[in-house]
Amino acid sequence: MITARQSTDVDADVLIVGAGITGLGHALAAIERGLTVTVLERDARAVGASVRNFGHACVTAQTGELLELALSARTVWLRAAAAAGFTARETGGLAVARSAAELAVLEELAGARGEQVRMLTGDAVRARLGGGDxxxxxxxxxRDDLRIDPRAAVAALAAWLETQPGVRILWRTSYLGSEDGVVRTSRGRVRARHVIVCAGHDLDLLHPELADAHEVRRCALQMALVAPPREHRIEPAVLTGTSMLRYPAFAETRAAGALRAELTERRPDLVGIGANVMFTQRPDGSLIVGDSHAYDLAHPPFLDETTSQTLLAEIARILDVPGLRVLQRWQGVYASSARQPFLVAHPQPGLTVVTISSGVGMTIALGLAQRVLDELGAGTLAASGA
Ligand SMILES: Cc1cc2nc3c(=O)[nH]c(=O)nc-3n(C[C@H](O)[C@H](O)[C@H](O)COP(=O)(O)OP(=O)(O)OC[C@H]3O[C@@H](n4cnc5c(N)ncnc54)[C@H](O)[C@@H]3O)c2cc1C
Incomplete structure (x- = not known):
């Protein structure tokens, strides 16, 4: 049982809810500013979106504010990986074009971005894949994309943070609410100068008023892990035409309109399941493959086999292999808002809520956390000395 200290005292400068990448990113940013931190995580380890994704920091394909946050996050990923002993590989990304419309999107982007996006021939793409369509x-x-093994990175970052002075992570402890610096948890009360809620899609349970105001729903995605299709290592995260409809740097090109029309006409099977056909390789050679997108307030837990087969067949075609051997399947869920890719809200004094409301948490969360801590003002948070 956590016991509250004297009313003048605090248990931590900052209390963070959630040990996914957003919560851990805020914990890291807080200790880098000399603050003491308590993290509450309701599960025994992180099992949310942060371990269910591709581990692709999709930096290059962002634009504007998201690109700024992604570039900032990139430096934090590299710093955190070196400190915590997990791998963040500067592999870059590889966008594969199999039609003139897809090639036109890439050529327009390459023309605008210079060194950041370099055009490759079909043979050069096939060489990177070890063979291909x-x-x-x-x-x-x-150029700037990173590849991180999501299953290792979040656990390693949490384990390292727990060794740092002034940090504690309270696992299997749920946040129930906070008033005037007193935080109610499923194991008692904690006092903190400031609370930062990073609860992912559970925003709708903890702060339904914010979820409603920002039109946040839950996006459910179907994913799979497949056995190494061949011995060749595929270093970059691999994106395809459907990805070009989703990430802003592609989707904002003039050529994207024709690609959207082409895919809608030619590939209703992919467009109908909201596909973003992509894959990344894990250190053991297995591939994380996906994904489909469905948006609702709640989702059935049942995976749709036709959707899985559509995605697997498409990836086998890109790799030019007869089929893929599935090792695992799972559903991932993240918060999604058509209005904004992330939200930072201050619903009451001493309380900040941070939600990544699109599929870019591995790309921007570590950069957003730095910005949130700067805006809160580390000096103010530590002012009365913990
Ligand atoms: C299938 C899939 C693929 C994706 N691919 C990519 C990708 O390649 N690149 C990319 O940039 N992004 C990707 N994303 C998005 C990215 O994974 C998310 O944006 C990011 O992980 C969100 O992190 P988070 O910490 O906010 O949420 P989560 O990882 O969901 O963490 C929230 C944590 O809060 C805890 N929590 C909730 N309520 C409470 C409470 N009351 N008390 C205590 N703890 C609580 C939960 O247990 C959970 O551990 C993908 C997402 C999915 C699902």
């Missing part, structure tokens, strides 16, 4: 016309090498 004869229909591949070319591709774009996305």
């Amino acid at each position: 004869p229909a591949i016309l070319g591709g774009g090498a996305l």
Whole structure:
């Protein structure tokens, strides 16, 4: 049982709810500013969106504010990986084009971005894949993307944070609410100068008024882990035409309109399941493959086999292999708002809520956390000395 200290005292400068990448990113940013931190995580370890994703920091394909946050997050990923002993690989990304419309999107982006996006021939793309669809016309090498193993990184970052002075993570402890610096948890009360809620899609349970105001729903995605298709290592995170409809740097090109029309006409099977056909390789050679997108306030837990088969067949075609051996399947869920890719709200004094409301948490959360801590003012948070 956590016991409250004297009313003049605090248990931590900052209390963070959630040990996913957003919560851990805020814990890291807080200790880098000399603050003491308590993290509450309701599960025995992080099992949310942060361990269910591709581990792709999709930096290059962002624009504007998201690109700024992604570049900032990139430096934090590299710093955190070196400190905590997990791998963040500067592999870049590889966008594969199998039609003239896809190639046109990449050429327009490469023209605008210079060194950040370099055009590749079809043969160069196939060489990077260790073989691939004869229909591949070319591709774009996305310079600034990182590849992180999501299953290892979040656990390693949490374990390292727990060794740092002034940090404690209270696992299996749920946040129930806070008033005037007193935080109610499922194991008692904690006092903190400031509370930062980073509860992912559970925003709708903890702060339904914010979820409603920002039109946040839950996005459910179908994913799979498949056995190494061949011995060749595929270093970059691999994106395809459907990805070009989702990430802003592609989707904002003039050429994207024609690609959208082409895919809607030619590939209703992919467009109908909201596909973003992509894959990343884990250190053991297995591939994380996906994904589909469904938006609702709640989702059935049942995975749809037709959706899985559509995605697997498409990835086998890109790799030019007869089929893929599935090792695992799972559903991932993240918060999603058509209005904004992330939200930072201050619903009451001493309380900040941070939610990544699109599929870019691995790309921007670590950069957003730095910005949130700067805006809260570390000096103010530590002012009366913990
Ligand atoms: C299938 C899939 C693929 C994706 N691919 C990518 C990708 O390649 N690149 C990318 O940038 N992004 C990707 N994303 C998005 C990214 O994974 C998310 O944006 C990010 O992980 C969100 O992190 P989070 O910490 O906010 O949420 P989560 O990881 O969901 O963490 C929230 C934590 O809060 C805890 N919590 C909730 N309520 C409470 C409470 N009351 N008390 C205590 N703890 C609580 C939960 O237990 C959970 O551990 C993907 C997402 C999915 C699902």
